[in-house]
Amino acid sequence: MGLSTVERRVCEAIGERAEELVDLACGLIRFDTTARQPGDPPRQESQLQECLAARLRAVGAEIDLWEPDADALAGEPMVPPGIEFKGRPQMIARRRGRGGGPALVLNGHIDVVSGEPRSEWTSDPFEPAVRDGRVYGRGACDMKGGIAAMVFAAELLAQTGVELRGDLLVATNTDEESSGAGGTALVRRGLTADAGIVTEPTGFQTWVACRGSEYGVIRVPGRPGHAEVHQPDWRHGGAVNAIEKAVPVLAAIRSLNREWETRDQYTHPHLSRPALLATMARAGEWAVTYPASCELTIAVMFLPVQADAHGAGSEVRAEVERWITRKTADADEWLREHPPAIEWWPNPVMPMEISESEPIVATVTSASADVGHPGPIGGLDSWYDGATLTQLGGIPSIGYGPPGFDAEGVSVAHVIDEHVPVDGLIGCAQGIAVAAMRYCGLA
């Protein structure tokens, strides 16, 4: 298609002012917005949000910066019980269009995963460094780089005098890495638009789908008894080793994965098949005692086609429960009489999928190609806020952002020496600016 004159002008301005874009990304990394563990005090979330709000206000955006009312959000999807938002504001900036065009929201999460172990980093994770054409620091790609690119795109559209028909919104939230509560707070505030772009590090792919996940703990029962003395059969009162009884449970987990692999409807063009795995194990009370229980924490990643009528994982949970109960009962008499119990974690995350014929998909793929970064349509095996905007907010949202991979194509999100290439930031800002002009329309 090629760039129009005005699109070229905006892209050139972004290229010429790339140093400011890098400075913005570095400035965002410098704010410590490490994702919370339950009970953690706020860090520098409000400073970061105020910094973005001031910049966007300066280019004519109306700002809504607020600390959500935790009580009002209690019981909402992905909002953990007891969560507080004091010191953790969310932000929605709106630059009004001239009217007559669709509204587009650009979204990013400001929280980052822990920078520990800091001593293993080449340079401090919260003191960004630019070397070899890359910005290094915690959150460089996931996703302060993407936030910098989208904010810079919005600023340059305004500063180069581009007037859009539809509104252009920038929404930044906390609590993506820890729970998803920040995205829920945005949509419950009334965030709405005709489409969304979440600037996760997709490497210029356009994500149209992601998997949901459920976590739970399987408690495998045993029966305690002295480890060093003879134990009769359990039917005659003998001890039972819960660690050994976890073996049939693990076998059931493996066989359910194999079962899922045989189902044609679980083949997805952009997502891996559903998967169930044990991620933590805890057993035993005393070295000289048969363990009374073995607790296996499980992760279940599931596809949009497995979701229930509400888009959530109730049917997947029920299938996992049925399968494990049946398979372990078949395999082991103790477990038939003492079935393992599964307790699911609250606040799971839901999968999502939007049609590839949603206008935002072609708009973003063509814009990215026209700025020199063609990328395929894809999906994310994990979860991200795009699912919340789409499922809870009714805003069909895609993921599109700068590269987040090393030379071998391995994700550098959440790793030591996380980084994002400078030319990727520039390309992302240009792609977003062009996509916004085409989606919202030029006035």
Ligand SMILES: [Zn+2]
């Ligand atoms: Zn992310």
